[in-house]
Amino acid sequence: MTSWIRFRQPQGHIGFGVLDNGSIAEFDGDMFGEAAANGRQWKLDDVQLLSPCVPSKVVALWNNFHALSQKLGKAAPSHPLFLIKPPMSVIGPGEPIRRPKGYSGKIAYEGELGIVIGKRCANVSADEAGEYIFGYTCVNDVTAVDLLNEDPNFAQWCRSKGFDTFSCIGPVIERGFDWRSAHVVTRLDEVERQNYPLSDMIFTPEQQVSMISHDMTLMPGDVIACGTSVGVGSIKDGSTVIVSIDGIGALPNQLAAARQPEMVA
Numbered sequence: 001m002t003s004w005i006r007f008r009q010p011q012g013h014i015g016f017g018v019l020d021n022g023s024i025a026e027f028d029g030d031m032f033g034e035a036a037a038n039g040r041q042w043k044l045d046d047v048q049l050l051s052p053c054v055p056s057k058v059v060a061l062w063n064n065f066h067a068l069s070q071k072l073g074k075a076a077p078s079h080p081l082f083l084i085k086p087p088m089s090v091i092g093p094g095e096p097i098r099r100p101k102g103y104s105g106k107i108a109y110e111g112e113l114g115i116v117i118g119k120r121c122a123n124v125s126a127d128e129a130g131e132y133i134f135g136y137t138c139v140n141d142v143t144a145v146d147l148l149n150e151d152p153n154f155a156q157w158c159r160s161k162g163f164d165t166f167s168c169i170g171p172v173i174e175r176g177f178d179w180r181s182a183h184v185v186t187r188l189d190e191v192e193r194q195n196y197p198l199s200d201m202i203f204t205p206e207q208q209v210s211m212i213s214h215d216m217t218l219m220p221g222d223v224i225a226c227g228t229s230v231g232v233g234s235i236k237d238g239s240t241v242i243v244s245i246d247g248i249g250a251l252p253n254q255l256a257a258a259r260q261p262e263m264v265a
Contacts, residue, residue, distance in 0.1 A: 001176040001247070004031060004135065006054075006092070007047040016052075019044065019172060032118050032134060032220035051092035051169045052137055053116055053221040058085035058167045059212055060112075060141050062157075064227030065200050071230055076202050080211055083157040085141075085167050085225075093170040096256040097142055099237065100163045105146030107235050107255060110228035111186030111194050111243035114139040115205050116173045121218040129209040132218070135175040136205075138243045138251040139225045140168035140186075145234070168243070168253045169223060177247050179205060186231065187242045194231035198245075201226060 003019040017026040017037075024042040029035040031053070062081045063069050069076055091097070099107065118134025147160040179198045186194035203211070208224055218224075235241060238257040244250040 001174055002135075003172040003174055003249075004052060005170075005172050006050040006052050007042065008050055009042060009047045014050070015040075015042075017042075049093050049171050051090050052171070052173045053169070053223065055087055055090060055169075055222045056219050057087065058090065058139075058169075058223045058225060059083075059218075060085055060161065060167075060225040061203075061208065061227035064202050064208075065196065065229040066202060067196065067200055068227075068229045069202065080203050080208055082212065083161060085158070085162050088164050089162055089167040091165045091168055091253065093168075093251050093253070095168070095253060096165065097168065097235070097241075097253050098163075098165045098256055100144060103144055103147070105144060108143045108145050108232055109186060109188065109193075109235055109241045109243075110141040110143065110232050111184045111241075112139040112141055112228050113137075113179060113182075113184060113198055113205075113226045113245060114169060115209065115224040115226065117209070117218045117220060117222040117224070119220055121209065121213045124210055124213050126206050126210040129206040129213070132209055132213075133205060134220070135173040136177040136179060136245075136248060137169055137173050137223070138171070138184075138245050138248055139223065140241055140243045140251060140253055141225050141228065142166040142168065142235075167223075167225075168241075168251055170251045171249045174248045182245050182247055184229070185244045187244075188233060188235065189239050193233050194229065196229035196231070198226075200229065 121132040
């Protein structure tokens with residue numbers, strides 16, 4: 001398997017490359033096109049990891065696991081149920097989740113597997129879909145829960161999930177990852193809250209890519225968040241969520257503590 005990452009080094013240089021035993025072999029070119037090692041090496045401890053890709057959109061699924069579907073009393077869908085999260089919502093490992101200004105309500109985590117698209121993808125079959133999957137990553141799909149049904153006339157999925165910093169992605173894009181035997185584990189302040197098998201997905205990654213590609217064109221670097229299972233919960237200000245998948249790694253993000261109002265002398 002090959003682990004691709006993006007990083008920023010202390011002088012501000014942003015690059016991408018392959019992670020191997022704690023060091024990064026930097027590449028030039030396009031991660032999703034022509035890329036070649038340029039000979040530069042960086043120690044992982046000396047750089048800041050960024051989101052491993054810069055998607056034009058994040059496609060986030062709902063009700064894609066049998067266990068959660070049964071808990072909610074919902075029938076399994078016949079087509080992926082999804083919403084679109086904007087690119088401005090994306091952050092990488094270790095970056096803070098920011099509470100929306102003026103919002104004091106509940107904020108929830110959802111640990112998920114992310115599919116990273118490797119080339120322009122439109123109207124592909126399920127048999128072809130694997131050729132368009134560049135690799136896999138971890139996702140924390142964050143939600144401002146109280147906004148979802150704020151207006152009884154219209155469920156605000158995009159608004160409640162689309163705020164800046166509400167799509168945590170990383171730490172790497174793992175190529176050759178076998179999702180069938182893996183689990184998503186989510187910890188909140190070191191307490192395990194989710195531990196579910198990816199084999200329980202209603203739609204496989206190939207089916208997701210195929211069916212969604214008939215609804216919209218997917219571009220290189222786009223991410224499909226495969227949906228979550230049981231164990232979703234809320235995050236308190238200052239708490240840290242770590243989403244981990246064996247074979248990919250761990251994605252930590254903290255909900256930044258709310259700023260206290262300044263005292264007037």
